[in-house]
Amino acid sequence: MSTMASTDLATAVEDAAAHLYVWALKDIPQDLRDALRDAMGRETHKVGKRILETINTNVSVADEQGNLVCQDTGIAVFYARVGERFPLHPARIEAALREGTRRATLEHPLRSNTVHTLTRKATGDNTGHRIPHIHWEFVPDWDGLDVKCVPKGSGSENMSFLKMLVPADGVKAIKRFVLDSIVGAGGKPCPPGIVGVGIGGSADLAMHLAKEAIARPVGTQNADPDVAALETDLFGLLNDTGVGPMGLGGDTTVLAVHVEQAHTHITLNPVAVNYQCWAARRASAHVSAAGDVDYDREA
Numbered sequence: 001m002s003t004m005a006s007t008d009l010a011t012a013v014e015d016a017a018a019h020l021y022v023w024a025l026k027d028i029p030q031d032l033r034d035a036l037r038d039a040m041g042r043e044t045h046k047v048g049k050r051i052l053e054t055i056n057t058n059v060s061v062a063d064e065q066g067n068l069v070c071q072d073t074g075i076a077v078f079y080a081r082v083g084e085r086f087p088l089h090p091a092r093i094e095a096a097l098r099e100g101t102r103r104a105t106l107e108h109p110l111r112s113n114t115v116h117t118l119t120r121k122a123t124g125d126n127t128g129h130r131i132p133h134i135h136w137e138f139v140p141d142w143d144g145l146d147v148k149c150v151p152k153g154s155g156s157e158n159m160s161f162l163k164m165l166v167p168a169d170g171v172k173a174i175k176r177f178v179l180d181s182i183v184g185a186g187g188k189p190c191p192p193g194i195v196g197v198g199i200g201g202s203a204d205l206a207m208h209l210a211k212e213a214i215a216r217p218v219g220t221q222n223a224d225p226d227v228a229a230l231e232t233d234l235f236g237l238l239n240d241t242g243v244g245p246m247g248l249g250g251d252t253t254v255l256a257v258h259v260e261q262a263h264t265h266i267t268l269n270p271v272a273v274n275y276q277c278w279a280a281r282r283a284s285a286h287v288s289a290a291g292d293v294d295y296d297r298e299a
């Protein structure tokens with residue numbers, strides 16, 4: 001690999017990151033549009049229906065004006081799937097994703113949200129220490145790179161919860177914890193959205209999995225039938241709570257429940273909840289080893 005080729009590839013990844021961040025904020029995926037429209041059609045609660053109509057109008061206005069669907073540009077979260085033969089080291093990919101985020105923020109310009117946690121001093125460009133956050137997956141026998149950008153707003157991120165249940169508590173306690181979390185959150189995470197649930201692993205892995213779960217297309221099911229059954233159960237239970245759109249009552253508290261799981265220690269039973277609001281923004285790109293970029297709003 002020549003230095004020039006490596007530089008060109010880094011630029012391609014950087015450009016893709018900059019484009020994905022802005023695109024995700026403006027043009028929400030079709031599965032989410034469909035879910036919001038279907039919910040509006042089904043909703044029987046007067047106030048809930050009115051709110052869903054307003055959300056759908058919000059999406060249309062953003063389309064017409066080429067504007068953001070929500071003012072909160074969030075923290076840029078990236079999911080990078082890197083082939084073992086992709087000719088750019090992850091350290092360079094990380095630098096490119098960071099620079100793309102910085103450029104998009106300054107060039108668009110976008111609102112910058114990133115501050116030092118203690119001093120609250122703003123960085124001004126949506127980057128900072130360990131921000132943007134990147135989830136990594138490494139793929140054998142492949143030379144490509146998939147990048148997904150999921151801007152994560154604070155209203156929903158503030159409604160994140162972790163509990164270290166004991167195994168004797170069983171699945172019932174997992175369901176109870178998810179229900180308590182979402183009912184307790186009420187309107188704060190801008191419902192109806194996607195409830196991401198991570199089960200198993202360790203404390204940090206459970207929350208990591210919950211975050212991965214919210215990045216899936218709306219309503220996709222886990223490949224493990226036991227996990228998929230839990231998704232279906234939780235979806236019904238949560239929509240029976242009556243929390244409704246923006247927490248003001250209704251049939252539609254969530255658009256989807258996505259669960260991701262990992263095996264765990266015999267004495268552990270962790271469960272984490274990560275909420276994604278109705279503005280469940282995401283956009284993806286595939287970068288080839290030659291630096292060609294294909295964009296995909298639906299992945």
Ligand code: SF4
Pocket residue numbers: 070071072074152153154155156157189190277278279
């Ligand atoms: S939680 Fe979502 S919809 Fe609500 S303000 Fe934040 S980004 Fe916007």
